[in-house]
Amino acid sequence: MTLTNSDIADLTAFRRNLHRHPEISGEERETARRVVAALASHPPDTILTGLGGHGVAALYDGSADGPTVLFRAELDALPIQEISDAPHASSTAGKGHLCGHDGHTTILMALARLLSRRRPAKGRVVLMFQPAEETGAGAAAVIADPRFDTIAPDYAFSLHNMPGLPLGHVGLIPGPVNCASRGLRVAFTGKPAHASEPENGTSPMAALSQVMPALTALSHGTTQDRDFTLVTVTHAQMGAPAFGIAPGEATLFATLRTLTDDRMEALCKTALGLIADAAGRNGLTVDHGFDDIFLHCENHPQATGILRSALETLGIAHDGSGLPWRPSEDFGRFGHTAKSAMLFLGAGADHAALHNPDYDFPDNLIPIGTRIFTQVARDLLG
The missing domain is CATH 3.40.630.10 (Zn peptidases)
Incomplete structure (x- = not known):
């Protein structure tokens, strides 16, 4: 036929x-x-x-x-x-x-x-x-x-x-x-302030700038390696689009990718540890969630x-x-x-x-x- x-x-x-x-x-x-x-x-x-x-x-x-x-x-x-x-x-x-x-x-x-x-x-x-x-x-x-x-x-x-x-x-x-992957959503919360007095607020700028390269540095190897990992920052936003306000919040999206499901658990734990450490060092609270979860x-x-x-x-x-x-x-x-x-x-x-x-x-x-x-x-x- x-x-x-x-x-x-x-x-x-x-x-x-x-x-x-x-x-x-x-x-x-x-x-x-x-x-x-x-x-x-x-x-x-x-x-x-x-x-x-x-x-x-x-x-x-x-x-x-x-x-x-x-x-x-x-x-x-x-x-x-x-x-x-x-x-x-x-x-x-x-x-x-x-x-x-x-x-x-x-x-x-x-x-x-x-x-x-x-x-x-x-x-x-x-x-x-x-x-x-x-x-x-x-x-x-x-x-x-x-x-x-x-x-x-x-x-x-x-x-x-x-x-x-x-x-x-x-x-x-x-x-x-095909790799396992998941989308990681991160929300940093501090305190906004007048742009002329940023010392009166708690900005997420430092934490965001520290976390993005730290996450991508977790990438390792190729898919020929059993311990392959890849982290891709896909979105970041901080504060309101205004000149008079020092930001008090920020969001970050990243995609985590591993060859197998068991490796994903370890990558998530490491990534969340980096995020929590950056938030703590900069006086911020942090929340996270996962979306678009694919098994390998x-x-x-x-x-x-x-x-x-x-x-x-x-x-x-x-x-x-x-x-x-x-x-x-x-x-x-x-x-x-x-x-x-x-x-x-x-x-x-x-x-x-x-x-x-x-x-x-x-x-x-x-x-x-x-x-x-x-x-x-x-x-x-x-």
């Missing part, structure tokens, strides 16, 4: 329509509606909507008992203004599909076409269109939904396009493939072997190029309930990077990704 030229034309149009109408994490209502509407032409045996928010699961059943194989794509876009003169560029100011989730979703929609024409011989396939990947909340919410218990996959697979790899080349390794993503050896076998059957070049990858992915949570693995599909050596305002998913990857997932489904389920 392969996609026809007509299929590819329809799927390209579908992908570009998604691209024109991006919705960010937690707001994917219309994107999910478009997915459900498209599935009506390729009806699954069961469809679940509203999973973990706006998630959609389409189930295609075989005629005999067998494993449940889940393929996951993401629905959400990013709160970034797209810069593009393409006819299908985002029509929503400040939002864009600049990570390729529109393409990943289209690959699953292509798989739905093929499965509707020929069901698996045994077991079942679950096409999981997941919300809120970009915040790290979506996979956890889907898995926590009581209806996910009726899916209970034995295997879970996903892909992510990877700019920097040659078009269609695949990165694949067992073990850690680890490829199960058996699931990795299944992907590798499919790639070799199809004659698709693959190696460990670029892996483990610094970016985070919440697909790793599916690995806590199933044997899971993610592959990384080259978007082109010179393709715009993910989360860049000029990024666009290469439509040529739609049939390649579909061939890979179809081969996996046939290898496992016939």
Whole structure:
């Protein structure tokens, strides 16, 4: 079973329509509606909507008992203004599909076409269109939904396009493939004063200026090192935008990143110790919180072997190029309930990077990704 030229034309149009109408994490209502509407032409045996928010699961059943194989794509876009003169560029100011989730979703929609024409011989396939990947909340919410218990996959697979790899080349390794990360919010509180009498207040300026380089100095090694750490300061603000007031408060955002979950705990402890010490030395109170919490993503050896076998059957070049990858992915949570693995599909050596305002998913990857997932489904389920 392969996609026809007509299929590819329809799927390209579908992908570009998604691209024109991006919705960010937690707001994917219309994107999910478009997915459900498209599935009506390729009806699954069961469809679940509203999973973990706006998630959609389409189930295609075989005629005999067998494993449940889940393929996951993401629905959400990013709160970034797209810069593009393409006819299908985002029509929503400040939002864009600049990570390729529109393409990943289209690959699953292509798989739905093929499965509707020929069901698996045994077991079942679950096409999981997941919300809120970009915040790290979506996979956890889907898995926590009581209806996910009726899916209970034995295997879970996903892909992510990877700019920097040659078009269609695949990165694949067992073990850690995406880093753990979390956003750290810090609020320093002192006392504001008149700008002519700063000695009458307690400014967070010194603490903020000490903490930023101290945090980034915690960065260590590369993702080839088990103890890799990276701290990136992403936002800082102090006081009001005025000339007459010496500041009395400051906020700081930083992203903490490690190769594995166990290393994250140690990095958090060290970072919070630096922050508390700077606050104490400067007479400030301090509060903190964590957001966008991603567990590390680890490829199960058996699931990795299944992907590798499919790639070799199809004659698709693959190696460990670029892996483990610094970016985070919440697909790793599916690995806590199933044997899971993610592959990384080259978007082109010179393709715009993910989360860049000029990024666009290469439509040529739609049939390649579909061939890979179809081969996996046939290898496992016939």
